[in-house]
Amino acid sequence: MNKNKCQHKDYRFKVANREALIGIGLVLFNFIWWFAFAYGLGSKDVSEYTYIIGLPAWFFYSCVLGVIVMSVLVFAIVKSFFVHVNFNHEELEDK
Amino acid sequence: MNWAATMTLFGSLGLIFLIGFIASRRERTSHSFVFDYYLGGRSLGGFVLAMTMTATYGSASSFIGGPGVAYHEGLGWVLLSVTQVATGYFTLMILGKKFAILTQKYQAVTIIDFLKARYHSTLIVLLASFSIVAFLFSAMAAQWIGGGRLIESLTGLNYHSALFIFVLTVLGYVTFGGFRAVTLTDGIQGSIMFIGTLVLLIAVIIAGGGISNIITDLQEANPNLITPFGENGTLTPTYVSSFWVLVGVGVVALPQIAVRAMSYKNAKSFHRALMIGTIVVGVIMLNMHLIGAFARPVLPGIEIGDKVMPLIALEVLPPWLAGIILAAPLAAIMSTVDSLLLLVSSTIVKDIYINYINPKASNKKVKRISVGVTALLGIIVFLIAVNPPDFIIWLNLFAIGGLEAVFIWPIIMGLYWHKGNKYGAIASMLVGITSYMLFQSFYPEPFGMHAVVPSILLALVAYVSFSFITQNRV
Numbered sequence: 001m002n003k004n005k006c007q008h009k010d011y012r013f014k015v016a017n018r019e020a021l022i023g024i025g026l027v028l029f030n031f032i033w034w035f036a037f038a039y040g041l042g043s044k045d046v047s048e049y050t051y052i053i054g055l056p057a058w059f060f061y062s063c064v065l066g067v068i069v070m071s072v073l074v075f076a077i078v079k080s081f082f083v084h085v086n087f088n089h090e091e092l093e094d095k
Numbered sequence: 096m097n098w099a100a101t102m103t104l105f106g107s108l109g110l111i112f113l114i115g116f117i118a119s120r121r122e123r124t125s126h127s128f129v130f131d132y133y134l135g136g137r138s139l140g141g142f143v144l145a146m147t148m149t150a151t152y153g154s155a156s157s158f159i160g161g162p163g164v165a166y167h168e169g170l171g172w173v174l175l176s177v178t179q180v181a182t183g184y185f186t187l188m189i190l191g192k193k194f195a196i197l198t199q200k201y202q203a204v205t206i207i208d209f210l211k212a213r214y215h216s217t218l219i220v221l222l223a224s225f226s227i228v229a230f231l232f233s234a235m236a237a238q239w240i241g242g243g244r245l246i247e248s249l250t251g252l253n254y255h256s257a258l259f260i261f262v263l264t265v266l267g268y269v270t271f272g273g274f275r276a277v278t279l280t281d282g283i284q285g286s287i288m289f290i291g292t293l294v295l296l297i298a299v300i301i302a303g304g305g306i307s308n309i310i311t312d313l314q315e316a317n318p319n320l321i322t323p324f325g326e327n328g329t330l331t332p333t334y335v336s337s338f339w340v341l342v343g344v345g346v347v348a349l350p351q352i353a354v355r356a357m358s359y360k361n362a363k364s365f366h367r368a369l370m371i372g373t374i375v376v377g378v379i380m381l382n383m384h385l386i387g388a389f390a391r392p393v394l395p396g397i398e399i400g401d402k403v404m405p406l407i408a409l410e411v412l413p414p415w416l417a418g419i420i421l422a423a424p425l426a427a428i429m430s431t432v433d434s435l436l437l438l439v440s441s442t443i444v445k446d447i448y449i450n451y452i453n454p455k456a457s458n459k460k461v462k463r464i465s466v467g468v469t470a471l472l473g474i475i476v477f478l479i480a481v482n483p484p485d486f487i488i489w490l491n492l493f494a495i496g497g498l499e500a501v502f503i504w505p506i507i508m509g510l511y512w513h514k515g516n517k518y519g520a521i522a523s524m525l526v527g528i529t530s531y532m533l534f535q536s537f538y539p540e541p542f543g544m545h546a547v548v549p550s551i552l553l554a555l556v557a558y559v560s561f562s563f564i565t566q567n568r569v
Contacts, residue, residue, distance in 0.1 A: 010196075012192060012196055013193060013196070015192060016191050016192035016193035016196070017193070017511070019188055019191050019192060020188060020189050020191055020193070020511065022188060023184065023185050023188025023189050023191070024189075026184060026185070026188070027181050027184075027185050027339075027343070027344055030180070030181055031181075031336075031339055034174075034177070034178070035332070035336065038174050038323045039323060039332050042322055042323040042324075043323075046314065046318040046321065046322060049321070051307070051310070053306060054305065054306030054307035054308075054309075054310055055306060055310065056170065056310065056321050056322075058323060059170050059173070059174070059321075059323075062174060062177075063173060063174060063177045063381060064381065066177065066180070067177060067180050067374075067377035067378065067381050068377075070180055070183075070184070070373060070377060071370075071373050071374040071377055074183075074184045074369060074370060074373040075370045075373075075374075078366050078369050078370055079370075082362075082366050082369075083362075084362045084363065084366075085192055085196075085362050086361075086362075087192070087195045087196050087199050087361065087362070
């Protein structure tokens with residue numbers, strides 16, 4: 001099949017596949033972080049809650065810190081693992 | 096009527112309108128109308144791409160509807176909403192470079208072009224077009240209502256006049272501007288939203304006497320408000336987690352988002368969009384829903400959830416500032432409506448009219464029809480929005496779920512699984528939409544989850560099994 005041949009030949013698809021896998025890994029990590037803190041700390045009775053900067057601890061770790069951690073992670077991963085490729089075939093051949 | 100707020104709100108809108116108009120004048124110089132009007136000529140840089148995705152996705156449901164629900168449910172709903180931080184990176188990473196390369200190879204301008212080139216099936220094009228038109232109508236109606244509600248609460252006009260003003264504004268600018276105008280103004284709108292929600296959150300915290308004070312007030316009103324389980328303890332971990340599929344990873348399949356993943360210039364803009372998008376979406380979602388939850392002790396007793404945002408802004412900010420800040424959600428709604436309108440009109444004009452009815456239509460004729468169809472659609476949605484439900488968010492979530500059930504596997508498997516074929520895709524689309532509608536009507540929370548989760552799983556089974564069964568026929 002023509003399509004298969006094309007996929008094997010094109011190194012760019014290798015890059016693309018790897019980056020998609022990184023996306024799945026990130027989202028799994030994100031989910032575990034979010035779930036573990038929210039329900040790990042949040043399932044206690046309200047009278048036993050601890051507070052960080054005024055927010056319940058479960059909320060602070062799961063939501064506030066979670067957003068910060070994910071932003072930093074995405075930044076670091078894109079900077080160090082994502083590769084520049086050309087999208088346009090003609091552009092590729094011109095060079 | 097609150098004159099100061101009204102003036103600044105419409106002043107900001109006017110400015111956005113002006114930018115759309117200038118962009119549309121620039122557009123006239125290029126040769127392919129369809130390519131430019133619907134895709135902005137594949138020229139988006141990283142910042143604009145991140146902002147346009149944020150603005151499209153962070154729509155009325157999250158700006159007006161979401162905080163309204165958070166107001167009633169407390170921190171549990173904020174927890175649910177931060178699942179959307181995943182959309183900031185996941186969508187772009189999964190569609191990613193493969194989607195960009197393939198859509199350029201196929202010369203695809205819409206998601207339907209992509210499906211058509213990948214599967215070569217008329218039935219898929221028709222199914223896809225039908226789903227886009229049907230579900231996006233619900234989504235658009237939700238945005239229309241949100242815009243109407245916002246202007247209603249701010250100006251004190253009645254809902255119908257407010258809705259009318261809103262629709263006129265949007266139609267004017269989307270009809271003449273096209274995609275580039277929309278994305279360009281999205282860049283500005285995204286920035287207003289980012290700063291606006293931050294200012295409003297701080298103002299709400301000050302008005303409530305500090306975070307600790309607000310949390311104590313919430314706890315006294317109802318301890319459940321500061322747990323992850325919602326006002327009546329009904330937000331179970333399973334239900335809330337299923338929103339990771341609905342508003343997190345499933346967003347990858349929304350046509351209005353996917354079309355943006357094919358409109359960027361190069362890998363560098365793609366990388367920048369990933370980094371900016373994650374932080375912008377995360378911060379906006381967190382802030383906005385916190386505003387809703389924190390608003391309860393500051394301004395108790397609001398009945399219609401969709402009015403929480405505008406009313407709290409008027410309460411804690413000077414009126415002229417409230418007007419500018421509320422231009423942010425209004426801008427978000429406008430930009431979502433714009434993209435949805437363009438998408439539906441591109442489906443009708445490009446995917447159906449040019450494909451099947453009149454392939455040889457001249458550029459000029461296509462242009463006339465595009466503008467006409469876009470305007471006509473807007474008017475129909477206006478008629479739907481005349482009698483609104485109290486919580487627009489459910490209308491919007493319904494539409495999002497339906498689109499995801501239809502599109503997720505034909506897109507994802509079409510990209511990454513070379514054995515996937517048109518029979519698998521057709522089966523998956525039919526099973527996805529049928530099971531979603533059945534679940535929604537008869538068993539809205541199957542196994543404690545949102546109906547989208549089992550529908551997507553069934554659609555996956557259909558895709559894989561039909562692709563295998565028909566392997567030898569291809």
